Amino acid sequence: MEKVELPVHNHPLVSFTRFSLGQCKGCWSRGYIYGGYRCNEPGCDTMFHKTCAESLPEIKHYSHPDHTLKLVRKFQSSMCSLCRVWFETGYFCSICDFKLDLGCDRRPDPPLTLEKSNTHEHPLVLSNGVGFELSQSERNCKVCFEEVLEFETCYECHECELFFHVKFTEGSHTSHPEHPLKFLTGKEAPDYADKNCLLCGMEFIRELHHCDVCNFSICKECMRNPPPLDVVSQTTHKHQLHLLPRRIAFVCNACGTQGNQSPYFCFQCNFMIHRDCIDLPRVININRHDHRISYTCRLGHGNWTCGVCREKVDGFFGAYSCSKCSSYVVHSRCATRKDVWDTIELEGTAEEEEIAPFEVVDDSTIKHFSHDHYLRLNKDGVILHENKLCEACVSQICAESFYSCEQCDFILHERCANLSRKKRHVCHNQPFMLHTSPGAQKSCCALCDQKFNGFMYKSANHKVLDVRCGSISEPFEHKSHPHPLYYSGETFKYCSAHGGGLNRGMFTCDDCDYSLDFKCALLPKMVMNHRYDDHPLFLSYGESNVDGEYWCEACETKVNPKKWFYTCDECGVVLHISCVVGDFSYIMPAREGSITWSNKQVVPNTSICRILCSTCKSRCNLSSVLKVSKAGVDSYFCSSSCDTSYLLI
Template sequence: MELQHFGHEHPLEFKSEGMFEEEEKEKLPSYNCYMCRKSISLPAYFCRHCDCTCLHETCAKLADQEILHPMHSAHPLKFTTLAQSLRRCDACWQDFSGFSYSCPKCNLYICIECALKVSNRRIIKHDVHQHPLTLVKMEKSSKCCACDSLMFVPNSDINTPSYMCTTCSFWIHEECASLPTIKGLEDHDHDHPLTLAYQLPLEFRRYNFECEFCREVLKPSMWVYYCGRCRYFVHVYCLSIHVRFGSRIDYYHYDAEAGPNDLRLPCNDVFDEMIKPVMEKRMKEELKLLPEIKHFSHSHPLILSSTLPVENEKDTEEMLCDGCIQPISTPYYTCAECKYMLHLTCANFSPERLCHVCDYGHFSTLKKFRNELGYFYCSWCDTKGNGFFFDCEECRIKVHFNCLIFSFGEQMVYKLHKQHILWHARSYRQSPSMHCHACREEITSSNPYYRCRCGFFLHQWCATLPGAVKHRWDKHPILLMHPPFSDHPDELYCEVCEDEIHPKTWIYHCRECDQSFHPRCIPRLGKDGNVKFGSTIQVANHEHPLRSVRKSRYKSSCNGCGTKFNGGKAWECEVCRFSFSLCFACVCHAIDPSYVLPVPHD
């Protein structure tokens, strides 16, 4: 059977698979169809006179030199031979060369592959809908039932071809109807193939999962590509943008490389690996190693020591530097009369040597807070602290020493996102699109955080979480883990608060005991992570001094208001063998009777 095709001067002979010798079959993959420029597949048409000239059987069906396309129904499209230079198809947005169909009046071009789709798929039956769908041109504004994007652009003759159900109000882009059920992500941060779902699977609707590209919360009715093992979800629309314009990471790429002085997180020792290097670089002076010093933050002389006195477990947990509230290390300075301690580096800090200009250009100084309760609230992270802080009297703000020190290290590299540098920043207005990659919470106004131009955000608190911690409920080191948790059950529960853990948040986990913890439920890392406990206070309604503790006695409650401590912080009397305890609210009320006590919980 011969065909005289308008795209070639010689007759073409139709050949099926049985008409070729084995040697000839081996050469077929190197032949390309002269219309669509893709590898030839049998059956096909071949030219006897011209070597390697062949035509797909499907491409040969476009024998008419003019076709009507629903994307551009105003004029017929004519068969056109393009130059070898690339041109973008107005239907699929892919670059092509060679033959096409075009409208000279509107300067519109459609590649052969898109023209074939129209010829072969004018009416289809799709799994997502019970009725047949007809390929039409949109004449009104409507949203695609798959990707939720507009299908019609007003005041334009060029519109995306779409399928319509003539029985009910169902519309879908032609491109969405042609999506493959399994798709891989090339040059991206996910290795497993993704499965197409016509709605968010039921087992994932209990959480607010986000699209990994646009970071918007998924709607249950929208189509998604997902990997159930990794809880990885992508809108079909976002994935089509990825296919057209390349990798999301490459699109936001910038030429910045990590330097030798940049922070590398996570670390196991926040002081040695973060605070100390940044401060030594900041001060640009050698540390003084004197046997005894007088420091602005303490009324007694501080003596240089190289040994750590350990009496019991509580003393070990609270052997923290009173400046940066991090575990003490030798050598250090200590007070012979009380348990005041300072790192060698922190002891070299002084208001004269370390100052800062606040956001509004005011001069803020380094101070040590002193009051009866012994703590203040940080204006940046909104948590309590009783170590060093920077104070701007004009703005009436106080900032944790650590919060500001971390900002001095302006950029860092995180192991989970090592392809890009993260930059330190602060948010002055709340943006719903800025969510921390670790805790999935919004980055609110004034919060310090780390950001990458590719849309990766981390709270400063989350970014500086240590790689391993200890907990009194587990004798092994508890490691910081990042999702996906492929070797763990679908449901994880925190051993402290007993709440279910979101499968996309970071956790601390003990592999030996199979125990998981929220980072904020670890006492040393929670909202009181910048507070050193162990100080004493005298209240009027008790004869003995009370000592502040990070972890109260088991099943103890406040003798003032009856609030249960649940193992949390409290003020306890050691003389009474811990039979008398007060919560922080009752202590505040005892010092200042105008303080309003909260309603006690059962």
């Protein structure tokens, strides 16, 4: 894809021929852009109309004939002298205080005289300004009732001494050439008129252009930027496509979904397509799959299921498929959703090589990118002490295989040592990069809302995930539920484990009303807590048929047996989840001589005598507590809420 340097943007731009719904960063008009330029840099979704992007460095304009206007990008605090809309990139006069945005620059020179107009019954004459001697009410536009500026080009009726903004006298349109269109405000629109633009489908807010002969209504953006009548797009169809501007039910050949208005049509083969399906990107990455996927006009016969929405994919319409995974396909519209696709087109670019997280020294030794020493693998199934925590996920090692350093106390789960350096995640359309521990600095995971200081995944726009949340993929299998779970970030849902509601992002079931938030879904399945039991404690998901009462070994209060809890399979010991996993459970306790953030540090609470919380005055049951040093006095807190209470005193 060829990139060009243009003065309207700080990144190289690539041309495109599809309809893209968005806002042109040149003229700031919002709607469909066809045949323009866009930025293909990660995280930058800037788009321009073709004429806006190719704006000349200097122009002469009919509205300011005496001086040359120069193009300036991001000219601060600028209001267009014609339309009085604020803009960043546009033209200005170095001699006088005249400014022109790119939208007004693209307007064709208006005729000197309008003999017939739907705006007014008398001929209208183009005027270079309204006399300053007139009062503001006398020089108001008689369509929008807003002021016509002193030197603003406008139309004037000499018989009635009335003034009109130029934009309200426009009547003809390429999609409806048989009758002129009349400008109406929302209140003036007849009851029978459509509530949405016939061309782009956008709902009318305040203004529309209407033909009362044909009941044809379009928005001001489509009036200003009419869609092309003919389009050629080799990606989606081999023949020329023609606009059919009318209400008509059809099935789009590119995406397989229903449409009801203004398709593009091929006369040679009865091919119909939505305007925003024209020229779909050929090669893209999505956050639901590890490989690139490519657009194909037809999959062919087969039993296909979409990798994003899990609904059936009709193989006789366009879709995306993976060349490496023969069974993986995605609906065209699902693949190009803004929460799924990063908007980067990859056609013609080499595929990135995967960066290995470590170098192999021998069969049991590696050199991991996060550590200066060699790490040796242990697969003996030995259960380490509860204080031994993985540097990446800040969780107990338990009986898992792990890598350890023989020169220091650095230790990693084998699965954490194999974490991908670059990963795509279902919660975000931008890729994440793996970063090592930020030392004493703590972060907060955007999905589980847990504070941590282990390894992290971070996106280009600084979205942070801990490696527990960052390493999940779909479908997510959880022992608490018989069906696979999938990520959902659209609606407010209640967690089936603890009953609370979240809209941060959850795992949901397609088959039944079951949801888990990330905090509950990623609770450790097994923990060690030698204070209460010498055996491993396992996560239990509740018991439906229970006789008798359960009591927590830590806080000595009742445990609801129908809710989740930790228990020992050998001794029957029961503990609340909150008495095992707390606010500081994923923060590595400070080591001797380590640097802490501010005056706070997380310290172990594994001595025989439990630490007394300075706020709630209870003995903390958790394995880690927060130590706060202030004026030479150390205080301890068992939770974030207790710490906040202390700071407010």
